[in-house]
Amino acid sequence: xxxxxxxxxxxxxxxxxxxxxxxxxxxxxxxxxxxxxxxxxxxxxxxxxxxxx
Amino acid sequence: xxxxxxxxxxxxxxxxxxxxxxxxxxxxxxxxxxxxxxxxxxxxxxxxxxxxxxxxxxxxxxxxxxxxxxxxxxxxxxxxxxxxxxxxxxxxxxxxxxxxxxxxxxxxxxxxxxxxxxxxxxxxxxxxxxxxxxxxxxxxxxxxxxxxxxxxxxxxxxxxxxxxxxxxxxxxxxxxxxxxxxxxxxxxxxxxxxxxxxxxxxxxxxxxxxxxxxxxxxxxxxxxxxxxxxxxxxxxxxxxxxxxxxxxxxxxxxxxxxxxxxxxxxxxxxxxxxxxxxxxxxxxxxxxxxxxxxxxxxxxxxxxxxxxxxxxxxxxxxxxxxxxxxxxxxxxxxxxxxxxxxxxxxxxxxxxxxxxxxxxxxxxxxxxxxxxxxxxxxxxxxxxxxxxxxxxxxxxxxxxxxxxxxxxxxxxxxxxxxxxxxxxx
Numbered sequence: 001x002x003x004x005x006x007x008x009x010x011x012x013x014x015x016x017x018x019x020x021x022x023x024x025x026x027x028x029x030x031x032x033x034x035x036x037x038x039x040x041x042x043x044x045x046x047x048x049x050x051x052x053x
Numbered sequence: 054x055x056x057x058x059x060x061x062x063x064x065x066x067x068x069x070x071x072x073x074x075x076x077x078x079x080x081x082x083x084x085x086x087x088x089x090x091x092x093x094x095x096x097x098x099x100x101x102x103x104x105x106x107x108x109x110x111x112x113x114x115x116x117x118x119x120x121x122x123x124x125x126x127x128x129x130x131x132x133x134x135x136x137x138x139x140x141x142x143x144x145x146x147x148x149x150x151x152x153x154x155x156x157x158x159x160x161x162x163x164x165x166x167x168x169x170x171x172x173x174x175x176x177x178x179x180x181x182x183x184x185x186x187x188x189x190x191x192x193x194x195x196x197x198x199x200x201x202x203x204x205x206x207x208x209x210x211x212x213x214x215x216x217x218x219x220x221x222x223x224x225x226x227x228x229x230x231x232x233x234x235x236x237x238x239x240x241x242x243x244x245x246x247x248x249x250x251x252x253x254x255x256x257x258x259x260x261x262x263x264x265x266x267x268x269x270x271x272x273x274x275x276x277x278x279x280x281x282x283x284x285x286x287x288x289x290x291x292x293x294x295x296x297x298x299x300x301x302x303x304x305x306x307x308x309x310x311x312x313x314x315x316x317x318x319x320x321x322x323x324x325x326x327x328x329x330x331x332x333x334x335x336x337x338x339x340x341x342x343x344x345x346x347x348x349x350x351x352x353x354x355x356x357x358x359x360x361x362x363x364x365x366x367x368x369x370x371x372x373x374x375x376x377x378x379x380x381x382x383x384x385x386x387x388x389x390x391x392x393x394x395x396x397x398x399x400x401x402x403x404x405x406x407x408x409x410x411x412x413x414x415x416x417x418x419x420x421x422x423x424x425x426x427x428x429x430x431x432x433x434x435x436x437x438x439x440x441x442x443x444x445x446x447x448x449x450x451x452x453x454x455x456x457x458x459x460x461x462x463x464x465x466x467x468x469x470x471x472x473x474x475x476x477x478x
Contacts (some may be wrong), residue, residue: 011421012095012104014097024420024421025396025399042269045085046426
């Protein structure tokens with residue numbers, strides 16, 4: 001997953017990630033544990049999560 | 054009467070519940086897969102964290118939100134906090150907590166002043182209830198009355214915790230309305246089940262009255278017909294309504310009906326939208342085996358770099374954490390110029406927590422920041438532009454349209470009550 005500049009760091013995505021693959025400190029960062037399942041995408045309130053092209 | 058609510062945050066669901074109870078046919082459209090906006094629970098490592106608010110209701114079971122919930126018939130148990138305390142250095146004049154501290158109760162704040170200033174505060178407590186100060190910021194007003202640095206620190210921590218603003222950014226009128234509300238309604242409370250306890254109760258009322266809530270459905274346009282709200286477009290489908298209530302704040306609402314806002318009489322409204330500034334803040338969620346705060350109210354922390362205050366909601370509802378654990382959350386104001394430096398703001402917050410809780414063991418669960426499009430408040434407290442829009446039948450509710458003197462969700466409830474008064478009268 002790719003996090004764009006809309007991210008405010010609210011951490012909502014981290015709570016829905018089944019792999020514990022999102023770290024948050026001012027903004028979200030996806031770790032190597034990400035399996036690109038995309039579950040987090042719709043939960044982002046500011047449309048900051050994108051599927052990498 | 055058909056009412057469509059855009060956004061299932063607290064303001065949207067309060068409106069939907071009240072109107073469905075009054076017999077309106079109500080439909081709510083929410084873009085996210087979950088309801089509650091910045092006022093619901095997020096499950097994380099067995100803890101019930103929150104999507105925004107601190108699982109706390111500023112005026113507890115006696116305030117505007119609690120009253121509106123009762124009027125709606127939403128079954129929420131709100132536990133009144135036993136106290137609000139303030140952590141101060143052991144010795145007056147010390148800049149921080151590193152050489153020891155003590156906790157005093159909120160009402161004891163004058164005890165740190167000189168005898169003369171204590172008398173002055175006692176007199177002001179009486180005189181300001183009749184003659185409310187006005188025309189300056191809170192900070193400027195305090196400095197003109199009592200020149201003591203402690204009072205400014207105290208005011209900053211209170212404004213930071215309650216409004217995510219500094220005392221120099223809040224109009225003194227707004228604070229005196231809040232003080233009046235503290236007399237009227239009392240202090241904080243914790244809803245059992247956290248924020249989601251409130252959201253669940255509202256949804257129950259909506260469903261009981263035949264209302265519908267659609268999640269994962271984004272409104273792409275607000276339809277205006279002849280200056281009047283007519284309906285919305287969702288996924289290319291038109292839904293007609295007599296009344297539209299937007300929970301998105303004034304700016305996002307205006308963007309959904311931008312074409313209709315091109316009339317000459319809309320210029321002033323559009324200009325006002327440019328002045329709206331959201332407030333920013335950081336929440337640090339801590340897990341601990343032993344209590345860190347030790348009571349179910351707020352602990353204000355004026356002698357830190359950044360943290361304004363902390364609460365420990367598991368003191369009121371232990372189920373918000375796994376058995377034997379505590380959930381403690383800190384809030385810190387973020388100045389507009391520091392929104393771009395969130396990482397260093399967070400570092401200062403983390404350093405503050407070590408000084409507030411020296412020698413205590415805790416784990417940082419999650420750090421959450423709020424600004425711009427997903428802020429603490431869409432309109433900084435005291436600058437809310439009301440609930441009306443240039444179109445009849447289109448209202449805005451939520452933290453972008455709070456009522457006067459209403460802290461956070463109390464302001465949301467006051468705004469919703471205002472709109473309900475207009476619609477149901």
